[in-house]
Amino acid sequence: MSTVRIPEVVPSPKEDCETLRKAFVGWGTDEKAVIRVLGQRNASQRKKIRETYEELYNETLVHSLRSELSGDFLKAVTLWTYDPPERDARLINEGLKAWRKDVKHLQVIVEVACANTPHHLIAVRQAYCSLFDCSLEEDIASNSNVAVPVRKLLLGLVTSYRFDKEVVDTNVAKLEAEHLHNAIKKKELDHDHVVWILGTRNFFQLRATFASYKQEYSTSIDEDIVNCGKGDLQALLRIAILCIQCPERHFAEVIRTSVLGLGTDEDSLTRAIVSRAELDMTKVKFQYAQMYKSSVEDAVIGDTSGDYKNFLLTLLGKSI
DSSP: OOOOOOSSSSSHHHHHHHHHHHHHSSSSSSHHHHHHTTOOOHHHHHHHHHHHHHHSSSOHHHHHHHHHHHHHHHHHHHHHHHHHHHHHHHHHHHHHHHHHGGGGGHHHHHHHHHHHOOHHHHHHHHHHHHHHSSSSEEEEHHHHTSSSSHHHHHHHHOOOOOSSSOOHHHHHHHHHHHHHHHHHHHTOTTHHHHHHHHHOOOOOHHHHHHHHHHHHHHSHHHHHHHHOOOOOHHHHHHHHHHHHHOOOHHHHHHHHHHHHHSSSHHHHHHHHHHHHTTTTTTHHHHHHHHHHHHHHHHHHHHHHHHHHHHHHHHHHTOOO
């Protein structure tokens, strides 16, 4: 479901590195060459380019990018160049440092935990330890800026290892739907039952639980959570449920929100496109068109410009 268009004949990592180095040398930078090379390579190919570049030039590719590019274009290309687990670890760390009153800085933690495979989450946790000399769990638990109930939820989502096979018990789904309903009805959204169920059950089981919830109580679980209020915990719980149930819907919402109103939330737009381009962006684009009667490409064209716009469009599968 990737939208990244890999050429039929891919140059060797050495040839790609030489193209990039040539783009960096002399007056100005050949941004089109950077987009053409990095924007049309998958994660394993980009990893080989990074390794080869450092061997050839005794300098990391990211360092060269930071010397030659700037602004939102630099941020998007750099995030794309990183190995996916490292990228997500850096995004989470940045979100924890930046968080003050806007819950969007914390939602990346929920996205990583609930819209990716259990194996990816483990790789992110390992990358986090290597990059920042402490665990992701420590940084969440020690962040006094984040309310205790929110920390409890985030820790529950990142510390468990979910079974990754399609195993569903309908009796368990019905019972746990009842537990979730009772906690929501009492507005105890950080109840142990809620955190434990959402943090440990496999995604197929959770989808069955959400379906049982709607069947038993005639409303969806995310609707009932919204009716509990507008706090950070409610917002993050809803995001967790959307990411588990239909991640493409969540990321369609992220893209839409990032381009609505005055100005553009480039960080959210970049994160959504860069993080999903190799996973399910085809589904995100379809969901976006269904929900908003327009295309993701049109959203990008209408709210971005220059090399940043061209790079995002390249990741979306457009020829530039």
